[in-house]
Amino acid sequence: MERELADAALPYTSGAQQGVPASIKHVLAALRTALADGDQEALAELGPELAATAAAPQQLPDDAEGRRLADALHAYNTAVSAQTIVQPAAAQPAVDSGPVLDDEDHAAAEVELQPGDEEDEPESAPFPALKILKEAVGRSKMHPIPVISTEERESGPWPLISERMDGEPRWVHPDVTSTRVPYIREKDGKRVRRDQLDVPPDVFGEGVLCLIDRNGSYPSACSGVPLAPNKLLPTGPLDAFDKTRAGIYLIDVPEWPRRDMPHPLGRIIDRPDEQGRVWVTTPHIKLLARLVREGHLAAIPAIHDSWTGKYNESLFKPFYEAAKEA
The missing domain is CATH 1.20.1440 (de novo design (two linked rop proteins))
Known part of the structure; x- marks a missing residue:
């Protein structure tokens, strides 16, 4: 009780x-x-x-x-x-x-997480990430909600949010063949499998292969991630994206005409609802708006439903600065 x-x-x-x-x-x-x-x-x-x-x-x-x-x-x-x-x-x-x-x-026994349950890293830790994040949240004047209770996670906007790694790059150009092949790692001699790309020279000619640093990109992303650290409220259909708020939005999947780049919504488009709509976050909406301005999309899709809160993109700035320095 x-x-x-x-x-x-x-x-x-x-x-x-x-x-x-x-x-x-x-x-x-x-x-x-x-x-x-x-x-x-x-x-x-x-x-x-x-x-x-x-x-x-x-x-x-x-x-x-x-x-x-x-x-x-x-x-x-x-x-x-x-x-x-x-x-x-x-x-x-x-x-x-x-x-x-x-x-x-x-x-x-399964115990519901409460604020303060996490233990900070030891003083000897080379990079006390959790401690820095908790201090950043504690200093925020926006009163971030530190914990979403189990009951709350089962209602409202939370069941609409997926924890799948939708941003992980797996796209391959349609003219390139990707094959999983055996590979012997030099550092330990273990036999693993890697992607081997067969790139037709007559399609691209001379070029440079650019590898994406998937594991090390998140500290940089924290420098300007737009989010609502406070309570998300139902704001329903929107005539236009409100730049003063952040949250999640239900939109139609926009048609992407290009073959040489993946869809800007990534693998989110693989799981639409019965009406062909998907839930996206504020960074997705901002990306679509930029693509419209640059002429890659005709228009931003209609927002059929939304849950939003007051916009902020500096909550993790202390973490970003500490990570950059480290």
């Missing part, structure tokens, strides 16, 4: 939403910190203040987040009121009244 209360309060304790009195925000933020740290002593000390907060009438926002928080406070107050036998503080059970697990059970 404490966990649900903390999760319901997350939009307000994270700063993503406003409209809750500072006194309530303070105690609920302390609750989430205590739960994340597994600090039973702090949870016990918060008990009376939580009970008083849940019992007091509150003026909360009349929206989905506000109603969820109100329901969680009401449920907590009902549970506390139903406890007719008050035990001494020293004898109170832990907040989590589920079965006690031994070390092996704890290791196997």
Whole structure:
């Protein structure tokens, strides 16, 4: 019950939403910190203040987040009121009244990720990437949401987002033959398979083969990735792309007339919905807009649906600068 209360309060304790009195925000933020740290002593000390907060009438926002928080406070107050036998503080059970697990059970149990669960790299780490990223998020004035809970990931915009590596380059020019062939690695002598490209000289003539550094490109991309670090809201069909917002957009797959370059949406186009539409991100929309300006596309596809938030492209700037220096 404490966990649900903390999760319901997350939009307000994270700063993503406003409209809750500072006194309530303070105690609920302390609750989430205590739960994340597994600090039973702090949870016990918060008990009376939580009970008083849940019992007091509150003026909360009349929206989905506000109603969820109100329901969680009401449920907590009902549970506390139903406890007719008050035990001494020293004898109170832990907040989590589920079965006690031994070390092996704890290791196997699936625990929802909470802010602060990740361990920073040791001080001796040559490049403390996670620490730099967390500090960048913590300094942001846009109040980034540090964790998307399991419940939230199963609703709203999150099921629409794929984690497939759609950006990985696998395109080969239609006049070039790509074949997987055996190869002996020089460094360890292991037998592996690699792509061998048969490039007809009469098609391209003399030229240069350009290899794409797939593994090392992400630090550079972090220097200007456009995203919405705060809450995504449903903004529906759009007449035009709003440059002040970022998120995901449902569009028709634009026709790509060129043979010498892959489709600008990559392998996303391989999985359209029943109406031939795909969900894309802000960088995709910006790329399509540039291709229109340069005359490679006739027009930007219509945006049939969208989930967006306030635009930002400097959230990971400290990480980019540190990675570039390293």
